Amino acid sequence: xxxxxxxxxxxxxxxxxxxxxxxxxxxxxxxxxxxxxxxxxxxxxxxxxxxxxxxxxxxxxxxxxxxxxxxxxxxxxxxxxxxxxxxxxxxxxxxxxxxxxxxxxxxxxxxxxxxxxxxxxxxxxxxxxxxxxxxxxxxxxxxxxxxxxxxxxxxxxxxxxxxxxxxxxxxxxxxxxxxxxxxxxxxxxxxxxxxxxxxxxxxxxxxxxxxxxxxxxxxxxxxxxxxxxxxxxxxxxxxxxxxxxxxxxxxxxxxxxxxxxxxxxxxxxxxxxxxxxxxxxxxxxxxxxxxxxxxxxxxxxxxxxxxxxxxxxxxxxxxxxxxxxxxx
Amino acid sequence: xxxxxxxxxxxxxxxxxxxxxxxxxxxxxxxxxxxxxxxxxxxxxxxxxxxxxxxxxxxxxxxxxxxxxxxxxxxxxxxxxxxxxxxxxxxxxxxxxxxxxxxxxxxxxxxxxxxxxxxxxxxxxxxxxxxxxxxxxxxxxxxxxxxxxxxxxxxxxxxxxxxxxxxxxxxxxxxxxxxxxxxxxxxxxxxxxxxxxxxxxxxxxxxxxxxxxxxxxxxxxxxxxxxxxxxxxxxxxxxxxxxxxxxxxxxxx
Numbered sequence: 270x271x272x273x274x275x276x277x278x279x280x281x282x283x284x285x286x287x288x289x290x291x292x293x294x295x296x297x298x299x300x301x302x303x304x305x306x307x308x309x310x311x312x313x314x315x316x317x318x319x320x321x322x323x324x325x326x327x328x329x330x331x332x333x334x335x336x337x338x339x340x341x342x343x344x345x346x347x348x349x350x351x352x353x354x355x356x357x358x359x360x361x362x363x364x365x366x367x368x369x370x371x372x373x374x375x376x377x378x379x380x381x382x383x384x385x386x387x388x389x390x391x392x393x394x395x396x397x398x399x400x401x402x403x404x405x406x407x408x409x410x411x412x413x414x415x416x417x418x419x420x421x422x423x424x425x426x427x428x429x430x431x432x433x434x435x436x437x438x439x440x441x442x443x444x445x446x447x448x449x450x451x452x453x454x455x456x457x458x459x460x461x462x463x464x465x466x467x468x469x470x471x472x473x474x475x476x477x478x479x480x481x482x483x484x485x486x487x488x489x490x491x492x493x494x495x496x497x498x499x500x501x502x503x504x505x506x507x508x509x510x511x512x513x514x515x516x517x518x519x520x521x522x523x524x525x526x527x528x529x530x531x532x533x534x535x536x537x538x539x540x541x542x543x544x545x546x547x548x549x550x551x552x553x554x555x556x557x558x559x560x561x562x563x564x565x566x567x568x569x570x571x572x573x574x575x576x577x578x579x580x581x582x583x584x585x586x587x588x589x590x591x592x593x594x595x596x597x
Numbered sequence: 598x599x600x601x602x603x604x605x606x607x608x609x610x611x612x613x614x615x616x617x618x619x620x621x622x623x624x625x626x627x628x629x630x631x632x633x634x635x636x637x638x639x640x641x642x643x644x645x646x647x648x649x650x651x652x653x654x655x656x657x658x659x660x661x662x663x664x665x666x667x668x669x670x671x672x673x674x675x676x677x678x679x680x681x682x683x684x685x686x687x688x689x690x691x692x693x694x695x696x697x698x699x700x701x702x703x704x705x706x707x708x709x710x711x712x713x714x715x716x717x718x719x720x721x722x723x724x725x726x727x728x729x730x731x732x733x734x735x736x737x738x739x740x741x742x743x744x745x746x747x748x749x750x751x752x753x754x755x756x757x758x759x760x761x762x763x764x765x766x767x768x769x770x771x772x773x774x775x776x777x778x779x780x781x782x783x784x785x786x787x788x789x790x791x792x793x794x795x796x797x798x799x800x801x802x803x804x805x806x807x808x809x810x811x812x813x814x815x816x817x818x819x820x821x822x823x824x825x826x827x828x829x830x831x832x833x834x835x836x837x838x839x840x841x842x843x844x845x846x847x848x849x850x
Contacts, residue, residue, distance in 0.1 A: 297629045305632040312639035313697030317824055319646050334788060335660035335826070342657055342833060349811060353796060357807045400804075540801045551794060551813045551833070552657065555737065555787035560672045567787050580658070587787070589668050 332572055332584030336478070336552050340409065343581045347469055347480060348405050350548040351416055354482060355402035355465070358543065360422065362491065362535060365393040369530045373520055385437040389526055396427025396493060398458045400539075407469075409581070412574050414469040414480070422491055425458020431499060433506065433523060437514075450506055454499035456531070459492050467541065469548070473571035473583045476554035484541035492534035495527060503527065554585060557592065564592040627746065638698040642821060656818050656830040659738070661786055663825050666726075667693040669784055670702065670742070676780045685711040686777060688722060695822035700726040702742050708749075719750040724778065729820045729829065731790060738786040738817075738829055744774040790815045790831075 467484035709717035
């Protein structure tokens with residue numbers, strides 16, 4: 270019996286010893302370690318190769334910092350920035366004058382004769398509109414991004430003075446007399462789309478990627494549309510006259526004349542320089558660092574912008590210097 | 598114990614001793630565990646790259662060279678602290694390597710008895726970078742140094758033996774290494790993300806453009822140490838900024 274107890278005790282000691290050895294002391298031999306090292310190296314090389322194939326990682330050994338912006342992200346950011354550039358452009362036009370005068374002829378009993386002469390003048394005191402950008406189309410190439418940006422002139426409104434003078438002749442003059450009315454009316458600016466063309470020239474300025482927009486001047490046509498109130502005024506003007514006079518004024522087609530006069534609107538030139546505000550992409554290097562007990566200047570030498578099909582890359586060489594040292 | 602039992606015990610002990618001679622001991626065991634972790638990290642990264650989750654077409658990529666990170670870390674040195682009873686640690690130089698998915702930080706310095714500075718040992722402290730963040734306000738990338746292993750290189754002493762120092766250093770343990778790492782200030786990588794892009798007001802002829810801004814949201818997606826660079830992958834998106842009171846427009850150029 271005692272023999273069995275001793276054997277069991279020895280087995281327990283062996284088991285505990287073996288467990289402690291395996292748990293706390295045993296380590297793989299040199300060959301097993303070497304196998305593991307080779308496996309890590311193989312996986313690392315595989316990963317780097319796959320990254321170069323798939324993600325088109327660009328590497329420039331001399332650059333301390335590389336920034337890679339995927340084409341999709343660059344397109345989105347550039348698109349949003351360009352849209353931001355052109356959003357909220359307000360147009361204010363003041364003191365615009367339109368005038369149209371003509372003699373009106375109509376077929377009467379004794380042939381075609383002059384029934385009167387009208388003078389229509391519109392004095393636009395002020396009209397305001399807003400330019401709203403649409404979705405830009407971007408084309409990436411080398412160090413620039415081509416931009417086609419639709420903009421619409423909309424949300425326009427203003428005040429105008431409408432003056433209509435009718436100098437009736439012959440029978441129309443006898444039944445209508447002379448008409449001279451003036452009315453303050455409101456007007457709107459109908460929506461009209463235009464296209465801006467330009468480029469976003471990319472460069473690295475100090476430590477940031479900068480897109481410098483370059484747009485040419487664009488001529489915009491801004492039509493003006495009298496409000497419903499203005500049309501009511503014209504209707505009332507005609508309605509108050511006698512039947513013969515109404516027939517003569519109907520020939521004059523005052524509404525169409527007003528519409529035609531204002532529909533051409535005014536031409537204004539949107540200067541390209543208004544959009545040429547540089548856009549700095551948000552990744553930038555700090556120029557100084559404060560560490561306990563010392564202040565460090567960060568010297569940055571930018572390198573080129575490189576556009577691969579997958580990413581836009583730019584790099585910087587960075588050197589850290591004591592703030593007290595003179596700059597390079 | 599009878600003769601057979603004694604022989605069996607002796608046989609087993611001899612077997613264990615033989616296995617122990619051929620195996621690598623605790624140091625090899627630690628290296629094997631580190632290699633296993635590294636291989637797992639690499640496999641996960643490969644899977645993420647293959648499924649377009651890492652280095653994808655959504656991420657802005659920052660590649661920061663290991664030399665720059667070393668220089669930045671070096672700026673925070675030397676650090677000195679008294680850790681464990683009577684041990685004075687001074688870390689003086691830093692080495693950084695970004696390879697195979699692992700960021701390795703090696704700090705070299707000296708540990709000495711606070712009470713007897715002539716008794717010292719040169720030490721190498723191994724660790725890595727962790728806790729990467731993009732600052733909410735300043736938009737700066739930062740990381741902390743984590744220390745996980747101490748190695749004694751050379752002991753100069755009044756009869757002090759390397760094993761003794763090693764034993765002592767093992768006593769320092771993880772809490773002491775963590776407190777030593779806390780002495781190292783956060784590593785600030787001097788790359789900043791502007792949260793807002795301001796576009797100034799401008800006027801030209803009948804046109805007037807109000808001051809506007811774009812807000813950028815920047816989120817840290819992943820950090821990968823590879824090929825001598827620390828690749829920081831960021832999710833960046835833009836949105837129009839809040840409405841501002843109209844600024845006084847400046848005349849166009």
